[in-house]
Amino acid sequence: MNLGALRSHNAALVLGLLRDAGAEGISRLELAERTGLTPQAVSKITARLRERGLAAEAGRRASTGGKPRTVLRLVPEAGHAVGVHLDRDELRVVLVDLDGAVVAERCAELDLGAGAEAVLGAVSAAVRTVAAGSLAGSGSPAAGGKGSTGGGGGLGGAGTLVGVGVALPGPLDHARGVLHRVTGFPEWDGFPLRDALAQRLAVPVVVDKDTNAAALGLAVCGETGGAGRSFAYLHLGTGLGAGLVIGGSVHRGARTGAGEFGHQVIQLDGPLCECGNRGCVEVLCLGAVARGDVGEAARVLGVAAGNLVGLLDIDVVLLGGRTVAGAPEAYVRGVGEVLGARARREGVRGGAVPVRVAPRGERVVAEGAAQLLLAPLFGRGDA
Amino acid sequence: MNLGALRSHNAALVLGLLRDAGAEGISRLELAERTGLTPQAVSKITARLRERGLAAEAGRRASTGGKPRTVLRLVPEAGHAVGVHLDRDELRVVLVDLDGAVVAERCAELDLGAGAEAVLGAVSAAVRTVAAGSLAGSGSPAAGGKGSTGGGGGLGGAGTLVGVGVALPGPLDHARGVLHRVTGFPEWDGFPLRDALAQRLAVPVVVDKDTNAAALGLAVCGETGGAGRSFAYLHLGTGLGAGLVIGGSVHRGARTGAGEFGHQVIQLDGPLCECGNRGCVEVLCLGAVARGDVGEAARVLGVAAGNLVGLLDIDVVLLGGRTVAGAPEAYVRGVGEVLGARARREGVRGGAVPVRVAPRGERVVAEGAAQLLLAPLFGRGDA
DNA sequence: TGCACTTTCGCAACAGCGTTGCCAAAGTGG
DNA sequence: CCACTTTGGCAACGCTGTTGCGAAAGTGCA
Incomplete structure (x- = not known):
């Protein structure tokens, strides 16, 4: 050093x-x-x-x-960052200050199939609106770390804008900011989203998976017991994924592939999943949801969460996503019961791992995306 | 800093x-x-x-x-460390130099049920023999980092001894060096092994789980592709456990509980395990081994390994333990096939995660235990 | 054989980091 | 009002890695 x-x-x-x-x-x-x-x-x-x-x-x-x-x-207003949550059919952009508080927000419908040019245009416009609308008149410099590109370029007068973080579902390469496959939209395959957006906006851009962004946001907001601790954010929506924070840092793996929680096999001879395996949690859990059997969905989710907890010895399990939002108590109770029973049988000291609903609701991903830029300023290497 | x-x-x-x-x-x-x-x-x-x-x-x-x-x-001989592998019926003590090379070794039978006093005595004697026998005549100081207690005390003339690392199976508290439960030997419950041994030997002592020690040793020996990378060491012996290295560091969890791989549930309605769950990998895998069906054992192990690989996006899977040693090619092939099929279906870039037999054989745990003390000297925080 | 050139590595002076010694500032308590 | 405690800034300091320069030790060509 x-x-x-x-x-x-x-x-x-x-x-x-x-x-x-x-x-x-x-x-x-x-x-x-x-x-x-x-x-x-x-x-x-x-x-x-x-x-x-x-x-x-x-x-x-x-x-x-x-x-x-x-x-x-x-001084929270000394710097800002933009977080973009790019979903299949929706776009959410937030502007947060150094404290992580949301000072501006913008939602819009989005069609990923409209092509790269159209989507990039929509994202750029939304980012400009959110950033410019709040930063007008603020001119105090907040020169960040080494990599600060300095403002003045693309975003009018936004001298305090650290950068833009983009979170989206598909498999992607976090280090290079390149998308791999976006299910249903083959034209995005291999698209260099980070560089394309950075060129348009003339500010630093970071790209990450939605679950990782959410996990980072939750790690920062303190709900998980401070730095150095470990937790899992389980996202149950149209799919089932996880964001892992291990020792205070988001764990992504060399190929940004970590957190593939939904295709964990928990029933060797179970129903066939679209991924090709049999008995994935995702198939079992979402199947139960489709049948309206929330209890069974929670139980299955609990078994998979138990596998994860045992493997990583994490401190908290946080649940999120639209499906969970529909019946939060049921999921927290169901998962908690499975983990509790397992902890009792194994005589784990300190009792079972707590299960909670992730705070911040639908904005958790967008806020976490903004933290992709802010976290490095505060000594957290996980960006 | x-x-x-x-x-x-x-x-x-x-x-x-x-x-x-x-x-x-x-x-x-x-x-x-x-x-x-x-x-x-x-x-x-x-x-x-x-x-x-x-x-x-x-x-x-x-x-x-x-x-x-x-x-x-x-200069490898400028410092040494002792690694102790304490198993249910066997004791293995090695002396390694700074390079990690074994310069002295000693094996003995051991009865954990003989009580703390007898076991501590046996361990101490073995450590003294191994350390003194090799360090006689060496007097050049190799004052390590801050925490160096300096030699001269308990171990005759061993001025270059950094300390003693002890690895053993049961659940334990790595940070405090206290055992929790040693299955079948309730008298060890809560025993402060680290402090008791440190007092007897008058050198620093570190205690860890056997799988963690093995993983650390493998991380150091370079077989896993250098620092910063992630891998899992799966140990299939009388039980089934894992040691995880994530981002170059051994991941233990706050309660030293990480790596509980064997009780991962992969068949919801499977046979009852002694842990109370149904369909644990350990039950399924060891059951297949007992039936002599190595192919099925490897397949089941592969499914569980696939869950782990997907969740953590690790770089290598290393197999070890007595059962694997009995038919190494069969296990490597069986696990590799499951991972390969999964990678092909998901179209993972770079192909499937490689599966190999862990090198160093039966000594891997003892050598890794010694690394518990050496690793901090070389900038690896995972001690 | 001799000279020019390249590359490595150490000595000396330097800027910048956190540390120590000292003192002013700003409270409390008798 | 004064003694005392605690905080925080100023100046000098020791130590860090850095820069400037020169000696050492090779190669390559005339």
Whole structure:
């Protein structure tokens, strides 16, 4: 590690703690304790952050016998990122500030089959609208890390825009931002979505699977118990997929193929799935949903979740997606019962892994997509 | 990150590259390229390492028109670690040098039911024999990182002993080094193995599951394609378990429970397992083994491995354990066929995940246990 | 054989990081 | 009002990796 890298590493570390502290703020001494740095070093770092407009003083704590601690907080409006959720028939674009709060949103219908040009145009227009509408008049620079391209280009006056994150279902290559196969739309096969969009918008673009984006967003929002922990986001909608956060980072695998939860085989001689296997969870679970048997769907989902929990020893299971939204309590209870029974039989210390409904509802993917750009600023390497 | 932390971080990084270069060695300029540091920084770092006796010059490369590069290599005998594989009926202790090469070994029968005192005594004696027998006369200091306790204490004249790693089957707490339940031996429940052994031997002790140790050892030995990659080690012996390496690090989970591969349910209405579930891979696979149907055992194992591969998008599957050793080709072929068929159906780019027999045979766990102490010296946080 | 050239590597000076020593600021409590 | 505690900034410092320059050690050509 380089000296320059060290500086930005520590700055990102402090910035991350400032964000996690939220509106409550955090004092310099607390930052020093948590980072392991000396108070003086924190003072220098926070001074640089304040110069750049990323941090500010925000009142004081009660005194404990001496000079009261000065509370520092993140300046959320010092930077923004756009998150795009590209689904088969819908487009959702959000603008979030550094805190992750949504400051603008836009939804529209979309036809993926209309061709690359039309879709790119629609996405670009929506991004421009959302970004420009909120950033008009804001001119304070928030030069990010090393890779900052600086604004001024495509998005009018948006000096504080970090970039655009795009999340979509299909198999794709996250590292290169290239789509593989989009079921039903062969013309998208191999399309370099990241570079095409980056050229149009003249800002950094990151592409990822929808489930990964959702998992990242949930990891950031703190619902999952802080950094360094592991959880799974199970998305039950038109399909069944998972986003995995392991040790605080989104795990994607070398081919961005991780999280293929739906085609886990749980019944060797089960019904044939369109993937070619027999007895995939997806077939069994969605079949039960189609029959209206939510209990069975939840039970099957629970068995598969149990396999995952046992394999990875994760801390929380979060459920999301349209199907879950239709009967959240039933799914949480059904999955929880399976996991609970398994934990009791195995005598796991600390009891069963908790099961919850993922917060943020339908916006979770779009918000997570925006975090693809923000996370690196806060010391989380998973972008 | 601290400045001191930065120094040891970079030193560990260089040391890791030196180890990976093996007997061939590596030049300063190559080290600079791979670490991203300037050649001068590498010169300083390697000078410190040479002062400590951890690195040495080893000849020169052919000139490419100028002064030929000086080749540096790790000095393997500058440090040693002991690896202990504690099985239900057997004890295996190895002494490895910094390169991971076994320089001494000792096997003995063991009765876990003989009680803590007797087992601790047997382990301590074996460790002393293996360590002292090889380190007699070696006195050069190899002060490791920060946590070095320094030798001189319990193990006679073993100034270069980094510590002792212990690997054993049962569920346990890796972070605290405490056993949970050892099936069939309730008196071990909650036993603080790490601290008890550390006190007896007066050297650092680390405790981990056998499958995790094996996975770490395999990650280090380079069979799995270098750092940063992911693989699964599937151990088929008296039970069926897995060791997972994700992104170059052993994934254990908060409760050291990760890798519970054998009780993955793959047949909802399958035969009852002793764990209480129905249709676990372990029951199905070991049942087929008992019937002598290796093909079916491999097929079932392949389905479960396919679930794992899909979920984590790993790069390699390594098979090990006594049962696999009995018919290695059959298992590799059987599992490979299932994974291959699945990859073809899904049109995965790059083809199916390769399946291989884990190298090092019966010693893989003991060698990996020793790596529990060596890995941190080489910049791999997974200890 | 001699010289020009290339490449490697170390010494010395340097900029920048976090650290230490010291002091002003801003509270509490007697 | 003063003693005391605690916070946070200023200046000097040690140490990090970096830059500038030169010695060392080869190759290749005249």
